[in-house]
Amino acid sequence: MAESLFLQYPKCGTCRNAKKWLESRGVEFVDRHIVEHPPTKEELRTFLVKSGLEIKKLFNTSGQKYRELGLKDKLKEMSEEEMLELLASDGMLIKRPIFVRGDRATFGFKEAEFEKVLG
Template sequence: MITFYSLPSCASCRKSKKWLMKHEVPFTERNILSDPLNESEIKHLLKMTTDGTEEIISTKSKVYQALNVDIEQMNLNNLISLIMEYPKLLKAPILFDERYLQVGHNEEGLCKFLPRRNKKRILPLQALPQ
């Protein structure tokens, strides 16, 4: 099952949700403004990243700009507290299962969540060798 962290006014979240529903991919959606993440959930996200905070923190967001902080210089506990207090620091959407993490709307990235039986009919066929 896919966990889908979303923001209510996020167009990319709506696109990803529509894509998942169209392809009948089961997911559990969570609005991170009305139901913010806790410490263990944030740690889990950070463990799943390949690029660390850069992958999940929206440095272009108004919240990040207003806070005027240097995420790279923060210790883990302060970073987690900051994300818990300001969930809009996170990029959206964030989708993950036990193996994959997808940040932002990207249909090619979302394909990794498709059940194997659905991948063949959805993904473009590769050209056969001649």
């Protein structure tokens, strides 16, 4: 069985709900604090490919940090490399939780998406 990785922020209600959902299904996973141990640029690149999302979807657009940095407008001018650098620099900028298993990944918590990742 593929090892699952769950990146989350413990104070985030959505992350707690996602964790409960996984546990209620008996899914074993490595639980990683997204702020204390943020994903590296290379990990983010891998998760991005596995998720099939566009890179802008990886940003936590409702987060305080996102607004403080005025990223809504700045992202339009940034390259994918610059966005990955920025995301890797601060776990609070990343949409969470991130759930990765095998060749699939998802950002945020939607049960249907988690089901897809579980395969």
